[in-house]
Amino acid sequence: MIAGYAVPDFVSDFWHFYIAGITIVSIIAVMWFLKAQTTQKLAPGEKAELMEHAWDGDLQEFNNPLPRWWLYGFWGLIVFSIIYLVLYPGLGKFAGVWNWSSATQYSEEKSRVDAEFDKVLEPFKGKDIMAVAADPTAKEMGQRLYLTYCMQCHGSNAQGDGKNFPNLTDGQWLFGGDPDSIQASISGGRLGEMPANLLGDEQSAKEVANYVLSLGGKPHDAALAAAGQAKFAACAGCHGEDGKGMAAAGFPNLTDDAWLYGGSEAAIEESIIKGRKGGMPAFQDMLGDAKVHLLTAYVWGLGGGEKPAAAPAPAAAAEAAPQQ
Ligand code: HEC
Ligand code: HEC
The missing domain is CATH 1.10.760.10 (Cytochrome c-like domain)
Structure with missing residues (x-):
């Protein structure tokens, strides 16, 4: 259940330290890299030099320092990520000092709405x-x-x-x-289940299907229905001798026009051969x-x-x- 889900699914502490370690080392590495790339500043009056390398023959670059706005933006992001990781879950299984989780937020909102x-x-x-x-x-x-x-x-x-x-x-x-x-x-x-293959062969299914149709007073083949009558004994335990089912027990009436799976001869045969299973x-x-x-x-x-x-x-x- 969602609301009770708070513990991360790490099976051992190894993954906690592994993930938290990679995160912390990455942040430190980014800080170091940023610092290493920005120590150089142009002295007043100094001009940026054209670098030696060139791409595509004539595309060259100056060794200008990184723009300040970009640099401070980057530092800002690093500070933000540190604050975020202290407050919110993100470092391995450390839950963050605010103990926030989407599951608790969801259940709080749900109880408010409820x-x-x-x-x-x-x-x-x-x-x-x-x-x-x-x-x-x-x-x-x-x-x-x-x-x-x-x-x-x-x-x-x-x-x-x-x-x-x-x-x-x-x-x-x-x-x-x-x-x-x-x-x-x-x-x-509710669960309604009718076992498959109660009659064994398709001919019997055809006969009993016609007998079922006759019980409901619907068009049917009289010879087949007569042959199916005795075999309907396999069905009577659930659907009743008269095929009217059992009120309230989930055994459908086979003589009315309310069909779950269809009332044609073919559909009834299919119900008999394959069985049926409905789940509410x-x-x-x-x-x-x-x-x-x-x-x-x-x-x-x-x-x-x-x-x-x-x-x-x-x-x-x-x-x-x-x-x-
Ligand atoms: C996933 C599909 C599904 C959903 C969603 C569903 N039902 Fe059903 N419901 C069924 C099935 C299938 C049956 C018949 C079960 C059987 O064949 O035994 C059923 C049976 C029923 C019955 C019994 C009918 C009878 O003839 O006795 C009632 C009442 C009912 N549902 C009401 C509801 C209500 C109200 C909702 C919404 C809260 C709902 N159902 C949602 C699939 C669903
Ligand atoms: C063990 C009890 C049981 C027996 C025995 C049984 N049935 Fe069923 N039958 C059910 C149940 C329960 C359902 C409803 C399945 C569902 O709710 O999804 C059903 C559904 C059906 C349906 C589909 C009804 C519809 O509304 O579409 C037909 C047709 C049917 N049975 C015919 C038969 C015939 C014919 C036999 C004998 C060969 C038979 N059943 C034997 C329990 C039984």
């Missing part, structure tokens, strides 16, 4: 998800968070338009659409409670949110529930 954010998020913390979803200000903030952190996978309209990412607006959920389940998806991430990253550490809460409400309010199963929704929240 504190500002917390003030804005305060009113929504601990409020019921469905009530937050109904609040226009919260919705606006949730949308901004969504566009920053979620859009690249789930699409700007949250319909998962890039393939392989679930649509968050359609009320078809892999892991549940009630507030707690959505919150768990966002904060802890966990956001709890990165975003913290308040932002996850706001995002949960935003996603819940996109049109697919379900009411919590156990407790009946309070009247105010019921009004706020999106029309399906």
